[in-house]
Amino acid sequence: MDRRQRRTRNLIFTAFSALLERKTYTSMTVQDIIDEADIGRSTFYAHFETKDELLKALCTDIFDHVFSEEILCEEKHDFSHHSSFRDRITHILYHLQEKQQSIRGLFSGECGEIFLRYLKEYLCQVFDEHITVSENVPHDYALDLAVSSFAETVRWWLKGHSAYSPEQMAAYYFQCSAFCIPGIIARGDDKAADPC
Amino acid sequence: MDRRQRRTRNLIFTAFSALLERKTYTSMTVQDIIDEADIGRSTFYAHFETKDELLKALCTDIFDHVFSEEILCEEKHDFSHHSSFRDRITHILYHLQEKQQSIRGLFSGECGEIFLRYLKEYLCQVFDEHITVSENVPHDYALDLAVSSFAETVRWWLKGHSAYSPEQMAAYYFQCSAFCIPGIIARGDDKAADPC
DNA sequence: TAGATACAGAACAGGTTGTCCGTTATCGGA
């Protein structure tokens, strides 16, 4: 990659992150980013088609970091088979913590939802092999709920409670979620419903 | 309320809902809504300051319906003290099912997130008194997770799995969530984490 | 060094936004 391209791309990312701490994603215009990065209009559009593409690229940058070593571990040490689900969760939390400076800005306004949506896509792959469905519960529902709950845990953690350690958060998550994960036993209450 | 105002407001709501089935919330412009509703530009702005306000108003309309009888029951029959949490959950699901036609459109694109955010605000009030925190887990975390999981359950249900009954969904939800809700027993796995 | 390529800067048309105002139609109380 051309050094000039790298420089410009960094300028845009930096400007975008800086702006996210001052205003919401929706209220931010491409013009704002151009002004903040101090680059030409056509230069921005040479790198990203839209503002959404920029956000997506930033998210991808972060997740590639968070999940790349994850995958590395998996390949090199057969991580998926010998490490517990809880270890992997903790591992992911560690990497998210490293990137928390970038991530915290992303929680402003609506793009927090977009960030979480992308996060869930990555998480689905990791969670899928670990979710064991108890009888009668649809597998995709359990997976959806497990992933969403973890994403919500990350949001809660990095948005005002980042003092907790990754291990602590993993413990909270496992304590509050049943999801038929091995090691957690949940018993349903089968009392018949009585709608008003 | 003036009959003309009511009529215009309905025209706007109807147009907005109709458009939501054809295009995403973000890609929709105020101009589109005006054209669809066939009203004057200034008329729209006399009713709603922005597109976001319109969305908020529509959500409020729905939630007022979903939770008003909820509150009614609570007041008239002392619902909160004699009915189980599960009954209330089922009850809410019933009302959401009634409104599913309006709600399904709201899940298109990004406004699904906004809808769910508002839903969570309402749910917090209902859930708060029912969440019993087990030792060491922060109360607001447990509440956040319980509410988010339920909101996610609603999304999953109305977005492709609406064939299930409210009772069935309540059962799934309770089966997959620990949350220290009375009637569900969860045991945490306290095995020490071993990050890669 | 030379050709390729990224950037700057300016300009453009097309669209959206929010506001204004004079006119017309409709409503609701007397």
Next chain:
DNA sequence: TCCGATAACGGACAACCTGTTCTGTATCTA
């Protein structure tokens, strides 16, 4: 039924944002 109030119309407006195009300049790489 009448009349004052008010909601809607519709046309116009400036300001802004968008995405594209162009030319000249600076920088990179082979």
